[in-house]
Amino acid sequence: MTSWFDHTINGLIIGNIYALLAVGLALIFGVSRLINFAHGSVYVVGAYVGWVAVSVLHTPFPLTLVIVVALTAVLGVVVERFGIRPLAGAPRIAPLLATIGLSFVLDQTVQILFSPDPRAVPMQLPNWRVAIGGGSIGVLDLLIGGIGITAASALFAFLKLTKWGWAVRATALDRDAARAMGVDVDKVNSIVFAVASGLGGVGGVLVGMYYNVITPTMGFEATLKGIVAEVVGGVGNVPGAIVGSLLLGIIESYGVALLGTSYRNLFAFILLIVILVLRPNGLFASRRQLPPEPMTGTFVAPSRPVRLPVPLVAAAAALAIALPLLVDSGYLIQTLTNVWLYALLGLSLTLVAGTSGQVSLGHAALLAIGGYTSALLALNLGWPVWLTLFCGGLVAAALGTLLVSPAFRLRGHYVSIATLGIGEIVALVILNWESVTRGPIGVAGIPPLSLFGYELYDTNAIYWFALALMAALALLQLRLLGSHLGRTLRAVRDDDVAARSFGIGLNRYKGLAFAFGGFFAGLSGAFTAHMYSYINHETFNTQISVLALTIAILGGMGNVGGAILGSLALIGLPEVFRVAAEYRILLYGIALLLLVRFRPQGLLGTV
Amino acid sequence: MISRRLFLQTGTATIAISTAGGFAQASEPAGEPVYLGVSGPLTGPNAQYGAQWKQGFDLALDQINGSGGIKGRPLRYLFEDTQSDPKQTVAVAQKFVADKRIVAELGDFASPASMAASPIYQRAGLVQFGLTNSHPDFTKTGDFIWSNSVSQADEQPLNAAFAVKRLGFKRIAVLHLNTDWGRTSKDHFVAAAKNLGAEIVATEGYLPEEKDFRSTLVRVRDANPDSLFLVSYYADAALIVRAARQTGLAVPVAASSSIYSPKFVELGGEAAEGVFTAARFFPADPRPEVQTFVTSFKAKYGKEPDAFNAYAYDTMVLFGQVLREAPELDRRTVRDTLARVKDVPSVVYGKASFDTKTRRVAGARNAELVVKGGSFTLWGGGKATN
Numbered sequence: 001m002t003s004w005f006d007h008t009i010n011g012l013i014i015g016n017i018y019a020l021l022a023v024g025l026a027l028i029f030g031v032s033r034l035i036n037f038a039h040g041s042v043y044v045v046g047a048y049v050g051w052v053a054v055s056v057l058h059t060p061f062p063l064t065l066v067i068v069v070a071l072t073a074v075l076g077v078v079v080e081r082f083g084i085r086p087l088a089g090a091p092r093i094a095p096l097l098a099t100i101g102l103s104f105v106l107d108q109t110v111q112i113l114f115s116p117d118p119r120a121v122p123m124q125l126p127n128w129r130v131a132i133g134g135g136s137i138g139v140l141d142l143l144i145g146g147i148g149i150t151a152a153s154a155l156f157a158f159l160k161l162t163k164w165g166w167a168v169r170a171t172a173l174d175r176d177a178a179r180a181m182g183v184d185v186d187k188v189n190s191i192v193f194a195v196a197s198g199l200g201g202v203g204g205v206l207v208g209m210y211y212n213v214i215t216p217t218m219g220f221e222a223t224l225k226g227i228v229a230e231v232v233g234g235v236g237n238v239p240g241a242i243v244g245s246l247l248l249g250i251i252e253s254y255g256v257a258l259l260g261t262s263y264r265n266l267f268a269f270i271l272l273i274v275i276l277v278l279r280p281n282g283l284f285a286s287r288r289q290l291p292p293e294p295m296t297g298t299f300v301a302p303s304r305p306v307r308l309p310v311p312l313v314a315a316a317a318a319l320a321i322a323l324p325l326l327v328d329s330g331y332l333i334q335t336l337t338n339v340w341l342y343a344l345l346g347l348s349l350t351l352v353a354g355t356s357g358q359v360s361l362g363h364a365a366l367l368a369i370g371g372y373t374s375a376l377l378a379l380n381l382g383w384p385v386w387l388t389l390f391c392g393g394l395v396a397a398a399l400g401t402l403l404v405s406p407a408f409r410l411r412g413h414y415v416s417i418a419t420l421g422i423g424e425i426v427a428l429v430i431l432n433w434e435s436v437t438r439g440p441i442g443v444a445g446i447p448p449l450s451l452f453g454y455e456l457y458d459t460n461a462i463y464w465f466a467l468a469l470m471a472a473l474a475l476l477q478l479r480l481l482g483s484h485l486g487r488t489l490r491a492v493r494d495d496d497v498a499a500r501s502f503g504i505g506l507n508r509y510k511g512l513a514f515a516f517g518g519f520f521a522g523l524s525g526a527f528t529a530h531m532y533s534y535i536n537h538e539t540f541n542t543q544i545s546v547l548a549l550t551i552a553i554l555g556g557m558g559n560v561g562g563a564i565l566g567s568l569a570l571i572g573l574p575e576v577f578r579v580a581a582e583y584r585i586l587l588y589g590i591a592l593l594l595l596v597r598f599r600p601q602g603l604l605g606t607v
Numbered sequence: 608m609i610s611r612r613l614f615l616q617t618g619t620a621t622i623a624i625s626t627a628g629g630f631a632q633a634s635e636p637a638g639e640p641v642y643l644g645v646s647g648p649l650t651g652p653n654a655q656y657g658a659q660w661k662q663g664f665d666l667a668l669d670q671i672n673g674s675g676g677i678k679g680r681p682l683r684y685l686f687e688d689t690q691s692d693p694k695q696t697v698a699v700a701q702k703f704v705a706d707k708r709i710v711a712e713l714g715d716f717a718s719p720a721s722m723a724a725s726p727i728y729q730r731a732g733l734v735q736f737g738l739t740n741s742h743p744d745f746t747k748t749g750d751f752i753w754s755n756s757v758s759q760a761d762e763q764p765l766n767a768a769f770a771v772k773r774l775g776f777k778r779i780a781v782l783h784l785n786t787d788w789g790r791t792s793k794d795h796f797v798a799a800a801k802n803l804g805a806e807i808v809a810t811e812g813y814l815p816e817e818k819d820f821r822s823t824l825v826r827v828r829d830a831n832p833d834s835l836f837l838v839s840y841y842a843d844a845a846l847i848v849r850a851a852r853q854t855g856l857a858v859p860v861a862a863s864s865s866i867y868s869p870k871f872v873e874l875g876g877e878a879a880e881g882v883f884t885a886a887r888f889f890p891a892d893p894r895p896e897v898q899t900f901v902t903s904f905k906a907k908y909g910k911e912p913d914a915f916n917a918y919a920y921d922t923m924v925l926f927g928q929v930l931r932e933a934p935e936l937d938r939r940t941v942r943d944t945l946a947r948v949k950d951v952p953s954v955v956y957g958k959a960s961f962d963t964k965t966r967r968v969a970g971a972r973n974a975e976l977v978v979k980g981g982s983f984t985l986w987g988g989g990k991a992t993n
């Protein structure tokens with residue numbers, strides 16, 4: 001029995017740590033309605049500023065905290081002023097992409113300045129420990145808890161009692177109305193980013209001291225957990241974020257106790273999905289609260305799509321077909337093969353997210369389902385590869401739609417968060433379901449691609465196969481978008497209430513969109529698996545989901561040509577920047593930011 | 608490409624100057640350079656390992672080029688960053704395959720990334736040489752895929768013998784990184800330990816991003832082990848030993864050689880004291896290849912080398928010898944020479960030779976160490992054994 005007590009304590013300790021990020025995320029979401037993917041990067045910056053203060057400047061602990069808060073708060077203001085504010089008039093999706101670009105830039109800058117090696121952050125507090133249950137807790141545990149609770153109470157008081165707090169809440173409720181009443185919305189945003197970032201920075205340095213290790217890449221995982229905790233508590237709800245964090249910590253800890261360590265995140269993400277489905281406003285939202293995304297239709301903003309002249313498209317297609325004959329560069333052809341495969345993924349997401357408005361952040365799961373299905377059918381049952389590719393697409397369509405179906409009732413950001421969770425669940429199931437997927441060892445020796453009994457090894461042959469597949473499905477999607485189905489899906493996206501009152505069954509159409517999207521993505525994943533010959537649970541990771549969304553947004557939501565162009569840009573750019581060696585991902589992040597800044601509706605515009 | 612080559616050349620030039628005191632400096636050979644391609648992570652979550660490779664490579668290159676290079680030509684490498692991401696390794700593979708200057712390729716780091724590129728190297732007839740690829744299927748793609756990574760089937764029985772026979776572990780709880788490497792290692796360790804009569808009371812696989820081990824360790828504590836064995840990298844091992852203290856799990860800890868790094872002691876602090884490991888080498892090892900490596904590494908970088916530095920250094924030294932012995936510097940001859948070289952001096956193996964069937968090296972050495980007074984020291988005065 002003592003162990004359950006210990007597990008509870010452990011859960012509270014880790015929950016304590018999640019709370020440091022969740023509170024900042026909640027605050028920013030509350031005001032800007034934005035999932036700030038750069039928040040984890042601010043936390044990383046805070047950790048490294050703290051390291052410099054402690055190890056180089058030898059500052060005492062309180063001064064270390066002051067320095068960290070000051071610098072990260074300034075960073076938050078800069079992020080808001082130059083990353084987010086210029087996009088105020090752009091579709092909601094643009095700032096989301098901007099925060100992703102910002103996180104690349106910040107993480108890479110830290111990595112270049114401080115090297116990727118993990119560093120130890122010397123603890124500046126006395127190492128007193130209090131025995132509790134079978135284990136013990138230290139001063140830092142209490143301090144982290146104290147800072148979390150104090151910050152939340154202070155924020156709560158600030159929001160309820162001060163004039164600026166009212167302004168923040170008014171802005172959170174209705175930005176335009178607040179502005180009309182004379183609230184300086186920009187200033188409110190600045191304050192919110194400064195406060196949230198300062199808190200995130202303190203979180204970074206405290207967590208660094210707690211574990212005695214900081215790395216430039218620790219932000220992403222931290223953001224992920226922060227988002228889960230925030231949603232559990234109710235997005236935008238600051239005290240809720242703390243309770244959500246503690247609850248998440250305890251559930252994870254019990255999950256480990258029941259099934260083992262590799263199930264920890266499975267519990268976290270299942271909790272997320274359950275909360276989203278049952279109480280999308282979080283555990284502590286009042287029943288009278290407005291629905292989470294009251295302003296439908298603004299999430300993906302309409303814009304005039306760029307009409308590509310037919311001769312230009314024909315010329316580009318002819319060039320793409322003839323390219324392997326014109327240049328002798330396996331590198332270029334391979335890169336373009338990757339481009340076509342990611343274009344297929346982009347087509348899938350642009351249909352799901354752009355045309356029907358379901359912004360998915362878990363698309364890598366569809367690749368993984370397609371890839372594993374095709375690889376295992378070909379390897380275990382010896383089916384021909386053309387058939388297993390097709391099966392990979394079908395299974396991804398069926399399973400993908402089934403898995404996402406609980407999220408059909410959600411809207412806006414909630415769909416993104418739910419699909420993010422579903423994506424993680426699929427990856428963890430692949431890792432743990434060893435009898436079928438071979439767990440972490442992965443599937444090796446996957447047969448090569450083949451067509452009509454001929455095995456395709458040649459780089460050019462694989463290129464043409466990928467191009468043909470992509471082109472055929474792109475044409476199919478164009479046809480689809482021009483049909484009544486495309487119009488219906490766009491109606492669902494633009495105003496689901498109006499669509500429903502016209503008698504459109506929302507879930508069926510969302511299901512159809514996911515089925516088509518799943519097929520495209522599954523095919524892409526299956527193709528990739530046979531091309532690589534080896535896959536494991538890490539081959540299709542969360543970064544690929546983020547990349548898929550970036551492709552779709554960059555190209556222009558719902559835009560078929562845009563998905564192809566977006567894939568060309570985002571797979572091509574890191575290769576173009578190869579000469580810059582360690583700096584290339586930094587350049588990639590900057591390029592992404594500039595693209596979002598000047599083409600927030602995407603390169604070719606929303607269809 | 609010009610700028611990159613220029614960068615590499617000026618890089619090597621400054622290095623040559625900075626180490627001029629360490630070696631009787633022969634001027635670098637002036638001929639057309641011989642190139643190796645390196646595919647590895649310089650950005651992204653595994654960037655630290657690519658950076659460690661570079662240090663090991665550069666050190667070995669100083670020595671190779673300082674003593675005449677390859678038949679009067681300097682040896683160089685072209686490092687392409689892949690973030691250990693399969694879609695980038697396949698593109699880089701095509702790039703290397705098409706670059707006629709490259710005679711062999713080294714890397715990549717993680718298995719999904721490395722093995723995705725293997726079919727391309729195999730078909731093109733360019734050696735893909737895995738420095739850290741212990742995945743049991745890595746070299747199976749074909750006869751151009753080689754590795755000098757220590758096979759876990761070799762390493763783990765040595766660890767089990769150390770833990771069970773010499774340290775007297777009887778009820779062992781195993782924590783392992785839940786990746787292909789961690790899983791394979793864990794399976795070999797468990798089998799070997801059971802053979803020696805020990806009981807495995809718990810096994811827990813954790814994800815690479817895991818930071819919090821308190822819950823895991825309470826679960827382990829409930830199984831009532833008398834010892835812990837870790838299949839971990841140094842950063843996670845440091846987190847685990849710290850959390851073990853906090854959860855009141857006071858049992859001796861042993862770990863696989865992958866934790867061997869000065870960083871383990873730095874990150875683990877006091878909790879790292881008394882942790883056992885069977886490392887490939889240790890700085891006081893009197894073997895000349897180890898002494899050359901450790902002293903010149905310290906002279907060049909001002910710190911102790913770790914396991915990944917050693918793998919990279921060994922690999923470059925091996926290729927120095929292979930390319931010197933190869934009658935021609937074409938890709939096929941390089942592969943044939945890999946099969947022929949015998950007893951290449953190696954930090955990890957003592958003398959390295961390949962088994963031409965598995966295209967791997969057998970017989971890693973190990974030194975049984977314990978952390979004492981903030982550094983790794985030889986355990987119980989025993990000798991390094993084979």
